[in-house]
Amino acid sequence: MYASHSRARTVNTRIALTTTKKGNLTVSEYFAKMKALSDDMAAAGRPLEDDELVEYIITGLGEDFQSLVTSVCTSKDPISVSDLYSQMLSFE
DSSP, rough: OOOHHHHHHHHHHHHHHHHHTTTTHHHHHHHHHHHHHHHHHHHTTOOOHHHHHHHHOOOHHHGGGHHHHHHHHHHHSSOOOHHHHHHHHHHH
16 A cells, blocks of 8 residues: 555656646746655655756746757756756846
8 A cells, every 4th residue: 555655656746747837936946846846756765867857847947948948958968956956047
């Protein structure tokens, strides 16, 4: 029973990661929300790699951040979550 509850939590958190959008949130609010969802995954025993979290975050940014998303996606070096946050704050 615990395993099915844990699996459901993991599935629901992944859905939230996939569907959460920045919308009218500030960068700080949006990032905190996404980081909390990442922490939930870790608590469920399924921690996300930095590159996975970066992908979830940039997916929800929207058109206003398109140039930042393009820059992150075309970079040959992976970006850390903390570097992405800094760039998002600067961009805002």
